[in-house]
Amino acid sequence: MSFETISVIGLGYIGLPTAAVFASRKKKVIGVDVNQKAVDTINRGEIHIVEPDLDMVVHAAVTEGYLKAVTEPEPADAFLIAVPTPFKDDHEPDLAYIESASKAIAPVLKKGDLVILESTSPVGATEQMAAWMAEARPDLTFPQTHGEESDIRVAHCPERVLPGHVLRELVQNDRVIGGMTAKCSEKAAALYKTFVEGECVITNARTAEMCKLTENSFRDVNIAFANELSIICDKLDINVWELIRLANRHPRVNILQPGPGVGGHCIAVDPWFIVSKTPGKARLIRTAREINDSKPAWVIEKVKLTVAEFLQANPDKTAKEVTIGCFGLAFKPNIDDLRESPALQITRKLIHENFGAVVAVEPNVKELPADLAESIQLVSLDHALQVSDILVLLVGHKEFIGTLNELAKPKKIIDFCGIVNAPWNRPSVMRFR
Numbered sequence: 001m002s003f004e005t006i007s008v009i010g011l012g013y014i015g016l017p018t019a020a021v022f023a024s025r026k027k028k029v030i031g032v033d034v035n036q037k038a039v040d041t042i043n044r045g046e047i048h049i050v051e052p053d054l055d056m057v058v059h060a061a062v063t064e065g066y067l068k069a070v071t072e073p074e075p076a077d078a079f080l081i082a083v084p085t086p087f088k089d090d091h092e093p094d095l096a097y098i099e100s101a102s103k104a105i106a107p108v109l110k111k112g113d114l115v116i117l118e119s120t121s122p123v124g125a126t127e128q129m130a131a132w133m134a135e136a137r138p139d140l141t142f143p144q145t146h147g148e149e150s151d152i153r154v155a156h157c158p159e160r161v162l163p164g165h166v167l168r169e170l171v172q173n174d175r176v177i178g179g180m181t182a183k184c185s186e187k188a189a190a191l192y193k194t195f196v197e198g199e200c201v202i203t204n205a206r207t208a209e210m211c212k213l214t215e216n217s218f219r220d221v222n223i224a225f226a227n228e229l230s231i232i233c234d235k236l237d238i239n240v241w242e243l244i245r246l247a248n249r250h251p252r253v254n255i256l257q258p259g260p261g262v263g264g265h266c267i268a269v270d271p272w273f274i275v276s277k278t279p280g281k282a283r284l285i286r287t288a289r290e291i292n293d294s295k296p297a298w299v300i301e302k303v304k305l306t307v308a309e310f311l312q313a314n315p316d317k318t319a320k321e322v323t324i325g326c327f328g329l330a331f332k333p334n335i336d337d338l339r340e341s342p343a344l345q346i347t348r349k350l351i352h353e354n355f356g357a358v359v360a361v362e363p364n365v366k367e368l369p370a371d372l373a374e375s376i377q378l379v380s381l382d383h384a385l386q387v388s389d390i391l392v393l394l395v396g397h398k399e400f401i402g403t404l405n406e407l408a409k410p411k412k413i414i415d416f417c418g419i420v421n422a423p424w425n426r427p428s429v430m431r432f433r
């Protein structure tokens with residue numbers, strides 16, 4: 001099975017690295033994106049997203065002629081769809097991007113082509129995608145009606161890479177291959193073996209869809225457990241990080257870390273895809289979402305309580321004279337991604353409380369996007385330490401660990417991410433398991 005030309009639809013955090021890795025294996029890759037600016041950037045050999053080393057790989061792929069970006073699909077032997085799958089206001093999955101991507105490639109499909117859905121999707125989305133393509137191309141046959149005899153092969157192969165480690169994980173992680181038929185799986189596995197060094201494990205499309213949702217829900221439930229423990233421990237005057245560290249010494253206990261909430265584009269979204277399909281059954285999964293989503297509000301209450309305590313201890317001051325320093329704005333440690341970030345959400349809300357000033361430190365960004373720059377004052381670590389009366393520690397960036405313990409000693413500190421309350425964390429050993 002040879003794939004001369006591979007098309008990747010959606011050149012975002014998953015699509016672009018995937019396109020670049022295929023191109024680095026000397027495959028002709030056509031990247032498709034509706035965003036003309038992103039297309040132009042890529043065709044200049046540059047990137048519009050932040051991911052370590054991706055710039056070099058894309059630059060090489062474009063200059064050697066293996067990767068080009070376009071806004072309209074062109075014929076190819078395999079199509080990988082890596083578009084966003086957000087949820088709507090009621091937490092129902094929004095498949096509009098998959099619908100428009102599958103309808104956009106339908107006119108260029110030909111007998112023998114393979115279409116893979118990589119976007120994280122609710123169970124049944126791959127069948128739905130195949131139905132949209134079949135409707136647009138009645139002259140071709142699809143697996144849902146023609147099984148192993150179909151002209152077009154369709155599979156779901158969810159991406160599972162961790163932002164910040166995408167290029168390594170794309171190659172090394174095992175890959176779940178969920179074909180709509182056995183031949184669909186076989187063809188999809190052959191495609192991924194172009195670069196995947198992990199195992200390509202074959203299943204059906206529905207199980208593959210559920211598998212990805214299960215992985216992220218498992219992490220969400222585990223973090224919710226840690227977050228619930230942190231609220232309980234706060235009441236009982238116990239250091240939750242020490243507690244978890246001790247409990248994790250048990251050979252069959254492995255609790256994740258509490259924080260100011262769960263952010264990012266995956267873990268806070270995907271569990272809802274299970275809940276929306278089986279609302280009465282997914283009780284634990286829903287509760288975990290609710291616990292994690294309510295953590296920022298709890299953090300804000302704790303800050304307000306601390307300000308009240310501070311004012312009691314400093315009766316000469318008023319709330320208007322209190323400066324709050326927020327440490328970290330990104331959605332998790334050591335990245336520059338501010339989207340869907342609980343730390344950012346908390347900082348924004350604190351600005352609207354009646355305090356004197358709120359300053360923020362985020363060592364991973366040089367300047368804030370325009371809409372944030374108006375409301376949040378971004379300052380250096382030293383400056384924040386100098387001017388803040390209360391230090392609100394929101395993200396365990398490596399720049400804060402160790403340094404903050406020492407420098408911040410005389411200040412009032414509220415630690416929501418284990419920077420000072422888990423002194424065994426050092427940059428060298430700090431990692432998210």
Ligand code: SAJ
Pocket residue numbers: 120159160161162163215216219223256257258259260261262263264265266267331332333432433
């Ligand atoms: N978080 C905690 N405590 C922890 C670990 C994480 O509060 O112990 C928080 C982080 O601060 C962050 C959020 O959870 O706000 C999510 O971060 P993450 O590192 O757990 O996950 P993501 O969203 O960057 O990537 C996840 C990964 N999924 C799993 O680890 C099961 C990744 O492999 C997936 O490919 C990705 O979702 C995705 O695209 O679905």
